[in-house]
Amino acid sequence: MGGMSNRKASTAATISDVAKEAGVSTSTVSYVMSGNRPISQETRDVVEAAMRRLKYSPRSSARALASSRSNVLGLVVPLRADVNVGVVMQFVTAVVTTARTHNQDVLLLTQDDAGSIERVTSQSMVDGLVMMDIEARDPRIPLLARLQKPAVLIGMPDDPRGLSCVDFDFAGASRTAVRHLAELGHRSIAFIGSPPASLRRHATYADRALAGFEDACRSLEIQDLAVACEANSKDLAKALDKIFAAPHPATALLVHNEGLLPILRENLAARGLAIPDNISVAVIAPADVAAAAVHPWTAVSIPAMDIGRAAVEMVMDRLSLAKPAELRLIAPTLSEGETTSPAR
């Protein structure tokens, strides 16, 4: 009896429509959705059939209001000119994809809109936050620490203030690359790094990659020289000028600047330097970029996917399992390409 719904067809079905249609109470419907208590197989079937028939789907706002969970994660992305769009996109992809596997959606926040972090948390629009492009003493950290929502930083600030952090071990990446070049016999290595703007604001990846380079060279007693560089031909030329004008010019390069990769080979060729015969080049870059080149670069890959995934999982752990904050560094691995060879 009374399977016929008497609602206006124009309105979307609600949980009580489903309950009526299935001949059960609304709480039963709610529990078959959440699984928060055992439901007999038969009533479950009846309910699910009713949901399908009515094309029911729960209103997220109602659910959020009742459960005080939005199932949305905030993602703060940098839209600066000096960051690498390719890498950023990879992080974003990883975060969105992983979030979906945890049944979360992603709200996109840009960091120049200063108040947005505070806004979305105080309005409970998000359950947690993932923040990219962290600076060494990022002013947003105290703010985040004060908020009640779990937050994960992609990057390693000087003082995390009890926040979770995850990042690639950029220092280790530089060290790994230098060690590899040293084993090939190179005794003078130059580092071509991030744009000056990134260094100036102490983006943690830029700082730490550089520190790792200097550290490794010192301990292996290798001639070192580091230059910052914008991702354009002109600046690259200037950097190379400086490198090859040095007293003991480098026989190997370590490049931490994805934007330079398409033009590096040509610029060296213009100076009569062939890779790897006259000069070895190792890079720190996303795996696909390094591998996609015609001559794959010897690379320490930035595992953007792994980092993004880890970030989301750390947020979810804190949310669901109330895990404490943690710091996580993702270890570097070097993959040999066709751009390094023994010195001389």
Place this chain on the structure above:
Amino acid sequence: MGGMSNRKASTAATISDVAKEAGVSTSTVSYVMSGNRPISQETRDVVEAAMRRLKYSPRSSARALASSRSNVLGLVVPLRADVNVGVVMQFVTAVVTTARTHNQDVLLLTQDDAGSIERVTSQSMVDGLVMMDIEARDPRIPLLARLQKPAVLIGMPDDPRGLSCVDFDFAGASRTAVRHLAELGHRSIAFIGSPPASLRRHATYADRALAGFEDACRSLEIQDLAVACEANSKDLAKALDKIFAAPHPATALLVHNEGLLPILRENLAARGLAIPDNISVAVIAPADVAAAAVHPWTAVSIPAMDIGRAAVEMVMDRLSLAKPAELRLIAPTLSEGETTSPAR
């Protein structure tokens, strides 16, 4: 009397806390926030003071439930390998920035997560949708047309089905560029276009830029040749081989592929071709990319910011003003750089 709130300090303030604190009713508080009815200056002041004192901020889920508006826009972005990350980022930036000026936030959806459009609309997570990277006969269009939420496509499908669309006039862009080159005396022009993958799936920008090129050449009686090209040196070399092996080799190039710009000059130089002395080059690319080069390209600029802004504004118009759907093409403008010169 009774200004002292008796709530537990641990819980965030609600609208009724504010009402109590201010000595008014909740609706009054609601109305000072929304401005949906006139409020005397004095009560407004009292209420606003109370809100500040209690650090009140409204729960978005409660507001959404009561008003059936989420104040969130869904943005569907492509994460394909064959799209240009730089351009995508510019669109995204424009959309987010503009959305904020309309008091909307942006939920990020990726298009490989097929069900997500349906999901976020049926759950009323978003008030409207902006969709990038539309294909000529995009399978999502019938779906979108069926949904009740306003949607704006960035791109021009064959049949918009009553949806709003906005895009750069890529055909006009090609025509403008060809006309410019023709005026310089060039009688044979080659078009280097998007990666084959983009063309194969008929991304509308790729299709239309190419069509505009062929059209303009035909009507101006210019030798034309078009090649697709991945954004790497190897594929570019192949494309150039083909172009210069033709019976009447091109004296000018029109390039619609941002990724080629960093390497194009070098690859031509390797063939003894200097820009613009031996060959003229015009490009279709975002303004900043074209202008940032050491030798600025003669370019028809893709006004990503304008398009993104227009998209959001069209959604908002349909939401608030119930405006009907519209199609909008953004006109091209050519800016001369240092890469074109008279033929011969």
Place this chain on the structure above:
DNA sequence: CTGTTAGCGCATTCAG
């Protein structure tokens, strides 16, 4: 100009 009140749709105690 302001107050009262009935929902918005769902989650979740309590009872059974």
Place this chain on the structure above:
DNA sequence: CTGAATGCGCTAACAG
């Protein structure tokens, strides 16, 4: 294993 009842916090009639 299931149902009834309450409240989440806010908006928008309706009633002054």
